Amino acid sequence: MQAQRDDYQKRGFIRLPQLFSRAKIVTFEQDISAAVTRLADPTADKHPNSESDAYAQAFTQVMNLWRHDLKVRSIVFNRQxxxxxxxxxxxxxxxxxxxxxxxxxxxxxxxxWHCDQYYWPLDTDKTITAWIPLQDTPIEMGAVVFSAGSHHIPMGRDLPIGDDSQQVISDNLNRLGLEHVEQNFDAGDVSFHSGWTFHSAGPNLTDRPRRAMTVIYMENGARLKAPENSNQQADREAWCPDLAVGDEVATFINPVLHG
Ligand SMILES: O=C(O)CCC(=O)C(=O)O
Structure with missing residues (x-):
């Protein structure tokens, strides 16, 4: 894992091929899709954090499935x-x-283009998202795209995902000449990206849904910081209930999953 860690820390993301078997992903997909179908609110704004209509219409987004479904809980709590x-x-x-x-x-x-940590009222840089596609996901299906080394770039960290972030961040990354890494994912491949890594995904040009599950981790000991925007305030209320600024984010909805 040392080589992968060095690579992740240098580039801000990594794809780990075949972390899971294809058979396991088939089961994950069945369990997660059943929960998404049950829990997705068809009347809800599809992406409350987005300013982009096109984006919002294209997405079904359901959070903290683990609290509603035991099978999904065992996936989200996966030790590996x-x-x-x-x-x-x-x-x-x-x-x-x-x-x-x-x-x-x-x-x-x-x-x-966006970075996730814009949304998170956390006082640490040690945050990471696992992106788990639930079928073979070629680039043309909308596999996630990363900007290598962009976790060191502060510009654009204050932008919610939407048309503005797309314009400003892509212009800046192009100006800086950072590499955009587009990759095909086989079922079982999992990518990890830092909370500050700029990333995007192309449109789904296929006739099939692009299903992905994400699990967001933070280092144990991360503390709540004063929210810097309304989205961080909303996250504070949703994921850090009853905590004061400076408290460890360690309530029952933030279980230790390793260590
Ligand atoms: O799945 C996508 O299209 C975007 C993924 C993403 O933004 C994330 O996992 O943080």
Whole structure:
């Protein structure tokens, strides 16, 4: 894992081929899709954090499925996944921040450039998202795209995902000449990206849904910081209930998953 950790820390992301078997992903997909179908609110704004209509319409997004479904809970609590997250970040122990299913409809639009940590009122840089595609996901289906080394770039960290973030961040990354890494994912491959890594995804050009599950981890010991925008305030209320600024984010909805 040392080589992968070095690579992750240098580039801000990594794809680990065949972390899971194809057969395991088939089961994950069945269990997660059943929960998404049951829990997705058809009347809800599809992406409350987005300013982009095209993006919002293309996405079904359901968070913290683990609290509603025992089968999904066992996937989100997967030890191998949490151990990989801890090892890549170089920490002893990780907690769950939250999970999130991201289902992009057939012919759904692109995911604009953004970084996740804009949304999180956390005082640490040791955060990581595992992106788990639930079928073979070629680039044309909307596989996630990373900007290598962009976790060191502060510009654009204050932008919510949407049309503005797409414009400003892509212009900046192009100006800086950072490499955009587009990759095909086979079922069983999992990528991990840092909370500050800029990423996007292309449109789903296929006739099939692009189903992905994400699990977001933070180092054990991360503390709540004063929210810097309304989205961080909303996250504070949702994922850090009853905590004061400076408290460890360690309530029952942030269980230790490794260490
Ligand atoms: O699945 C996508 O299209 C975007 C994924 C993403 O933004 C994330 O996992 O943080």
């Amino acid at each position: 996944l949490a151990a990989a997250a801890a090892q890549l970040m170089g920490v002893e122990s990780v907690r769950l921040y939250h999970d999130q299913a991201l289902y992009k409809a057939p012919h759904g639009g692109m995911t604009p």
